[in-house]
Amino acid sequence: MAAERRPTGFRLVGRYGLLAFVAFVTLFPIYTTLVAAFKPGDKVLVNPLVPDSFTLEPLMTAWSDGHLGRYLFNSFVVAAVVTIAQVVTSLLSGYAFAMLDFPGRHVLFALFLATLLVPIEATLVVNRRTVDTLGWLNTYQGLALPFLATAFGTFLVRQALLAVPGELRDAARIDGAGHLAFLRYVALPVIVPTVGALALFSFLSSWNQYLWPNLITTEESMNTVQSGLTLLRRSSLDEPNALMAGTVIAAVPIFAALLIFQRSLVRGLTSGAVKG
Amino acid sequence: MESRAFDRRRWRQLPVALGLLAPSAIILGAFIVYPIVKSVFLGTERCNASGTRCVEGGWDQYTDTFRSTEFQHALWVTAKFALITVPLGLALGIGLAVLAHKHLAGVSVFRAIFSSTVATSVAVASLMWLFLLQPSVGVLSNVGWIADAFPVVKQPGLLNDPDTALWSVGLSSVWANLGFTFIIITAGLQGIPDDVYEAAALDGAGGSRRFWAITLPLLGPSLLFVLIVLTSRAFQAYGEIDLLTEGGPRPDDSTTTITYLTYGRNSIMATDLGLQATTAVLLFVVLLGLSFLQLWSLGRRVHYGD
Numbered sequence A: 001m002a003a004e005r006r007p008t009g010f011r012l013v014g015r016y017g018l019l020a021f022v023a024f025v026t027l028f029p030i031y032t033t034l035v036a037a038f039k040p041g042d043k044v045l046v047n048p049l050v051p052d053s054f055t056l057e058p059l060m061t062a063w064s065d066g067h068l069g070r071y072l073f074n075s076f077v078v079a080a081v082v083t084i085a086q087v088v089t090s091l092l093s094g095y096a097f098a099m100l101d102f103p104g105r106h107v108l109f110a111l112f113l114a115t116l117l118v119p120i121e122a123t124l125v126v127n128r129r130t131v132d133t134l135g136w137l138n139t140y141q142g143l144a145l146p147f148l149a150t151a152f153g154t155f156l157v158r159q160a161l162l163a164v165p166g167e168l169r170d171a172a173r174i175d176g177a178g179h180l181a182f183l184r185y186v187a188l189p190v191i192v193p194t195v196g197a198l199a200l201f202s203f204l205s206s207w208n209q210y211l212w213p214n215l216i217t218t219e220e221s222m223n224t225v226q227s228g229l230t231l232l233r234r235s236s237l238d239e240p241n242a243l244m245a246g247t248v249i250a251a252v253p254i255f256a257a258l259l260i261f262q263r264s265l266v267r268g269l270t271s272g273a274v275k276g
Numbered sequence B: 001m002e003s004r005a006f007d008r009r010r011w012r013q014l015p016v017a018l019g020l021l022a023p024s025a026i027i028l029g030a031f032i033v034y035p036i037v038k039s040v041f042l043g044t045e046r047c048n049a050s051g052t053r054c055v056e057g058g059w060d061q062y063t064d065t066f067r068s069t070e071f072q073h074a075l076w077v078t079a080k081f082a083l084i085t086v087p088l089g090l091a092l093g094i095g096l097a098v099l100a101h102k103h104l105a106g107v108s109v110f111r112a113i114f115s116s117t118v119a120t121s122v123a124v125a126s127l128m129w130l131f132l133l134q135p136s137v138g139v140l141s142n143v144g145w146i147a148d149a150f151p152v153v154k155q156p157g158l159l160n161d162p163d164t165a166l167w168s169v170g171l172s173s174v175w176a177n178l179g180f181t182f183i184i185i186t187a188g189l190q191g192i193p194d195d196v197y198e199a200a201a202l203d204g205a206g207g208s209r210r211f212w213a214i215t216l217p218l219l220g221p222s223l224l225f226v227l228i229v230l231t232s233r234a235f236q237a238y239g240e241i242d243l244l245t246e247g248g249p250r251p252d253d254s255t256t257t258i259t260y261l262t263y264g265r266n267s268i269m270a271t272d273l274g275l276q277a278t279t280a281v282l283l284f285v286v287l288l289g290l291s292f293l294q295l296w297s298l299g300r301r302v303h304y305g306d
Helices: A009-037 A057-065 A068-099 A105-117 A124-133 A140-147 A151-162 A166-170 A178-190 A192-207 A211-216 A225-235 A240-260 A262-271 B002-042 B060-067 B069-099 B107-119 B122-133 B144-149 B165-190 B194-202 B207-218 B220-236 B239-244 B258-263 B273-304
Strands: none
Touching (some): A009 A240, A009 B165, A068 A151, A068 A192, A105 A151, A124 B273, A140 A192, A140 B002, A225 A240, A240 A262, B060 B273, B069 B165, B122 B239, B207 B220
């Protein structure tokens, strides 16, 4: 398509018109949310498409009554722990599969990949029981524990390490404690983009978890942002501006993070799609 | 001799390898493998209505559950949900990606806009759509001309009408996934070399012919990936249903999918561990075929990946 001649005149106007229209439709739900989040309660349903008054009150209500500060903190703690753990466990296992030759390697790798066949929803019934038995309902450990390792991350790291030049890999043929040092000082710097993409992907998927925190959280103070929004929806239906303000508060950190890490995100998402 | 030395080295590397694999293996084993195996047995536990007495070994619970009206209905709703969201999401993703794949000034702004919904979690996206669609306190029902032209948005409301509820949830889901779809297909488009199009243009192929004969086939791997992800997301949809309709409107349960039947807060399964395990296992089996496809496409990338 790039080779196509640049459209001119009417066709150019038409193309921009179409782009603008589609952009308008895409942004419409975000726009109405923002309009409502900054309107006083008595105006929010009058001309809901027009930002004709401005107040920060809904934001304050959502923040204080909805405890969103606490929930954001909880989400951040859980997502940070999950991200660090997934990166570390994926680096270790990805390294073993890419750099070491040992009996049973192929079988084990196949078993790792096979765990990708299991939809997370099929495991949560038993996982809830396990976490309950450990006495970890309503705890950070409980929220994070089932997600500390990922076969997808192992796969990504392995693929990236296999692309590392042969001389570097030959240097890996050292024994014992040498492996961790090699991983840390030689292999890791080479695959930083992959690890960055994996970290962002891990953080996002942990942050966005919906069903799991809803299943194991019964104490109000241990909700994540996502399950906190569930509570907010059940409590403030008659105050749409506060609900939308809460939605804005919950959305802002990820929008900000993705603006900063755009490139990593595209890399992370497409590494599952286009090339290894 | 040499091969024996090689063998010895492989065996010598085994303890190190197992040590490195242990953290991942323990977590994956305890929270993915064990739950599936355990669920299969839990699913045979039959309990009486009050849940006070349970008997193990009731394998017929699987066939009973599968044949039950509730499960059959949920399976049908799930299939409809996938048939709504997957083709629509795919078509919109392709359309947007092709539209924004032009050398136009400012096109990167549009790309950012089209990618933007990737930043919304299912809860955020669903609440935005809840506010749009709610009959009394929503946007559409309070814009005069929309409420006049489409009375259904006010009475009973798109989310409360059994005919429109699933479509409405589907639309919100399509919107939430659009950013992801757009990013993947755009990356796929960028992988198609310009000279293919130049050659086609020289041969006199017009715009639509270039689209059908070049763009679509060469997008194949990206489209397959998006297709698989969107389908499995449709089968696992939970948050949008929980926040928008809670599986209703009732009594039709028009939006109760398999996942919602298993975990939904009003679901008959939610208090019966054995039944929950049964539907979880059945969900796993239903999704297994899909997952194999996914793994197969992953395997192809291993092969062709750089």
